[in-house]
Amino acid sequence: MGSFDLFRTSEDHEELRAAVRDVVEAKVAPHAAAVDADARYPQEAHDALVAADFHAPHVGEKYDGVGADALATCIVIEEVARACVSSSLIPAVNKLGSMPVILGGSDALKEAYLPRLARGEGFFSYGLSERDAGSDTASMKTRAKADGDDFVLSGQKSWITNAGVSEFYTVLAVTDPDAPRGKGISAFVVEKSDPGFTFGEKEKKLGIKGSPTRELLFDDVRIPGDRMIGEPGTGLQLALRTLDHTRVTIGAQAVGLAQGALDFALGYVQERRQFGKHVADFQGIQFMLADMAMELEAARQMVYVAAAKSEREDDDLSFFGAAAKCFASDVAMKVTTDAVQLLGGYGYTSDFPVERMMRDAKITQIYEGTNQVQRVVMARQLLAR
Numbered sequence: 389m390g391s392f393d394l395f396r397t398s399e400d401h402e403e404l405r406a407a408v409r410d411v412v413e414a415k416v417a418p419h420a421a422a423v424d425a426d427a428r429y430p431q432e433a434h435d436a437l438v439a440a441d442f443h444a445p446h447v448g449e450k451y452d453g454v455g456a457d458a459l460a461t462c463i464v465i466e467e468v469a470r471a472c473v474s475s476s477l478i479p480a481v482n483k484l485g486s487m488p489v490i491l492g493g494s495d496a497l498k499e500a501y502l503p504r505l506a507r508g509e510g511f512f513s514y515g516l517s518e519r520d521a522g523s524d525t526a527s528m529k530t531r532a533k534a535d536g537d538d539f540v541l542s543g544q545k546s547w548i549t550n551a552g553v554s555e556f557y558t559v560l561a562v563t564d565p566d567a568p569r570g571k572g573i574s575a576f577v578v579e580k581s582d583p584g585f586t587f588g589e590k591e592k593k594l595g596i597k598g599s600p601t602r603e604l605l606f607d608d609v610r611i612p613g614d615r616m617i618g619e620p621g622t623g624l625q626l627a628l629r630t631l632d633h634t635r636v637t638i639g640a641q642a643v644g645l646a647q648g649a650l651d652f653a654l655g656y657v658q659e660r661r662q663f664g665k666h667v668a669d670f671q672g673i674q675f676m677l678a679d680m681a682m683e684l685e686a687a688r689q690m691v692y693v694a695a696a697k698s699e700r701e702d703d704d705l706s707f708f709g710a711a712a713k714c715f716a717s718d719v720a721m722k723v724t725t726d727a728v729q730l731l732g733g734y735g736y737t738s739d740f741p742v743e744r745m746m747r748d749a750k751i752t753q754i755y756e757g758t759n760q761v762q763r764v765v766m767a768r769q770l771l772a773r
Contacts, residue, residue, distance in 0.1 A: 408467040420472035423598035433475035438508035444482040451502035458699040462640035469644030473748040474598030485512025487630040492618030510555030515545035526570035532561035541609040551602035575623035584609040595747035639691040639712035642720035649727035687716035707769040714762035717752035
């Protein structure tokens, strides 16, 4: 490979981007405003992404998936988020929920669930956080008690994306309460149909209103022992390894969102006239646009480098995944806020998409680890060198 190819996405990646963009413009974008206004699940996007095999592109060909690499998966998420962040959570959360199975599951567990995910027969969600165990995951209270060959699950999980829609849930629970902190936690696959497993009411949220966020409630849910992911007591390490990979996808989501806001603002300021000329002709506006585009491109490069590291499972993925997610989400918040500003009073109305984009951007700074936690992760990596 020549040196000039090092920082260029492949032709395959750009063909994928064009294909996703076509699907999104035809089947996702037209419904984005209504999905937000009605706080309803984006079923049109769901159906279109499944039909095009973009709903869980990360699943390997061995399991009937398309076998997209980490960068290709990020490009899918980025392009969907450009039009509708709620819809981009479909491929993002399918990766988040299934990644523990991919990283730590037995061959039998992979065979049981990954082909069904790849075929769109059942989506995956991820149950780690609890009411009193958000950033401090090791203090979780949900228990899985051994009972013969089975485990009996009791407790709850909070802030679970696409809860109630997904068929499958990776759930972390304490299996050995006497073990040292964080060492007695195991991971399980829970199915929507398991008796005793129910959902709380949908959260009323600032943004991503099309993606249902609900509690998972476990009332003595019996789980066969062969649904444990990996070895007993390794659940928390598996959960954190998963986040190293999937934080990159939140960075991609943030980049797509920022791109959508910049694109819309660019079109607007070139059409809108004030003081006898286009708003885009004012140097103050041009400087805003330049900063937005510059920071967005820096974020995109960080995300793509982190995606390459995710694909190779590089030793420094923890740092780069945290950095990409943190930086890109901060950029998305800034760019969407500036986009609202560039539209003036119109930007503040729901007649235009930028106010929705600004509300959606906020969650990217919070979920899959707040940006304060990302800085803790980065600092730990620096200090461990």
